Amino acid sequence: MNLKNFFGKIFRIFGVGKIVKLGFYGPPNAGKTSLANRICKDFTGEEIGKVSKIPHETRNVQFKEKVEISYKKKKMIFKMVDTPGISTRIDYEDFLKYKIKKKEAKERAKEATQGVIESIKWLDDMDVVVVVLDATKNPYDQVNITIIGNLAARKIPVLIIANKIDLKKSNIKKIESAFPEYKVVGISARYGKNFDKFYEEVFKISKKA
Amino acid sequence: MVKKKVKKIKGFTMQFLPYSEIRDLNSDERIKKILEIILGNKILILQGKLKSEEETRLIGDTMAMIRHIKNFKGIELAVISGNESEGFFENFKKNLVNIISGGDLGAITIIGPATIVKEIKRNPKKIELLLNR
Numbered sequence: 001m002n003l004k005n006f007f008g009k010i011f012r013i014f015g016v017g018k019i020v021k022l023g024f025y026g027p028p029n030a031g032k033t034s035l036a037n038r039i040c041k042d043f044t045g046e047e048i049g050k051v052s053k054i055p056h057e058t059r060n061v062q063f064k065e066k067v068e069i070s071y072k073k074k075k076m077i078f079k080m081v082d083t084p085g086i087s088t089r090i091d092y093e094d095f096l097k098y099k100i101k102k103k104e105a106k107e108r109a110k111e112a113t114q115g116v117i118e119s120i121k122w123l124d125d126m127d128v129v130v131v132v133l134d135a136t137k138n139p140y141d142q143v144n145i146t147i148i149g150n151l152a153a154r155k156i157p158v159l160i161i162a163n164k165i166d167l168k169k170s171n172i173k174k175i176e177s178a179f180p181e182y183k184v185v186g187i188s189a190r191y192g193k194n195f196d197k198f199y200e201e202v203f204k205i206s207k208k209a
Numbered sequence: 210m211v212k213k214k215v216k217k218i219k220g221f222t223m224q225f226l227p228y229s230e231i232r233d234l235n236s237d238e239r240i241k242k243i244l245e246i247i248l249g250n251k252i253l254i255l256q257g258k259l260k261s262e263e264e265t266r267l268i269g270d271t272m273a274m275i276r277h278i279k280n281f282k283g284i285e286l287a288v289i290s291g292n293e294s295e296g297f298f299e300n301f302k303k304n305l306v307n308i309i310s311g312g313d314l315g316a317i318t319i320i321g322p323a324t325i326v327k328e329i330k331r332n333p334k335k336i337e338l339l340l341n342r
Contacts, residue, residue, distance in 0.1 A: 086268065087283070088268055088271060088283050088284050088285060088286050088323070089271075089282050089283030089284060089285065089323035090272070090275055090282065090283055091282040091283070091323065109275070110276055113272040113273070113275045113276050114272070114276075116268065116269070116272045117269050117272050117273065120265050120268065120269045121269075123265070138330065138331070138332065140331040140332050140333070141331070142264075142286045142287050142288060142329070142331070143268075145288065146261060146264045146265060146268065146286075147265075149261035149264070150261045150262060150264070150265050152261070153260075153261045153262060177333075178333075
């Protein structure tokens with residue numbers, strides 16, 4: 001082991017100096033940007049992106065560099081990477097339900113397809129990934145399985161977030177049984193519920209990166 | 210990419226693709242073959258499953274095609290595998306069989322064009338194919 005590797009290892013053990021690339025992945029409208037916004041707002045005072053009820057609001061990969069997160073006297077520096085939702089189908093007509101004009105809906109659909117391609121391209125660059133799932137929806141969707149399968153194949157540490165636990169229909173147990181090999185943390189990104197547990201698990205998996 | 214146009218459909222066809230037909234193909238050729246079937250407005254039942262990186266590649270190529278092919282709205286995809294939470298020896302045996310056969314033949318992959326398949330609802334015990342009217 002050369003000197004650079006040796007000190008690199010020592011620094012990593014103590015979590016010093018390393019910037020961990022933390023990716024937020026998942027299907028559209030699961031709350032990836034809401035979660036990233038809350039973290040960024042808490043630790044930098046600024047949000048990472050706009051949120052909306054309309055699917056595919058995030059159509060470009062968004063970043064926030066050097067976000068220093070403190071949790072129980074520990075500190076780690078992250079590069080936050082918020083990605084567009086991954087889906088297998090995009091139909092501009094789906095956006096018309098949200099009273100968007102046809103021309104705008106078509107443009108949104110076009111940008112959304114590019115967003116999915118970008119998200120997939122970025123998979124390789126992540127150190128750690130938080131997969132954000134909507135706890136009110138069926139977790140057995142193939143997109144979720146594909147994302148998690150890809151991260152496992154790339155040996156990227158994964159934390160699964162069951163978001164929207166403030167809603168009555170939410171079911172964390174269903175997500176836990178769909179992905180028994182992974183740690184699942186239930187949160188409400190909207191109301192900041194259970195974030196202590198979230199940070200604890202993020203710190204744990206980031207040490208594996 | 211050449212601009213193609215997908216014809217609007219009144220019915221649908223299911224096509225079974227045995228794993229032997231894609232075993233010797235590389236990832237590019239596999240994805241191409243699958244997408245050709247989907248563009249023919251058929252629901253594909255594939256014996257076995259794609260590698261995880263091929264699945265993401267399929268999604269990426271599907272997105273690129275939505276932009277270039279009129280009336281193409283994407284795909285619906287589901288993989289049904291056997292019992293995934295088996296013991297160590299069962300998994301070892303299964304992995305060995307998979308290596309010898311060149312793929313996970315205990316799985317079935319269903320892929321359909323989004324214009325025909327509205328949704329594939331899946332849970333561990335059943336799978337439902339909901340079609341567009």
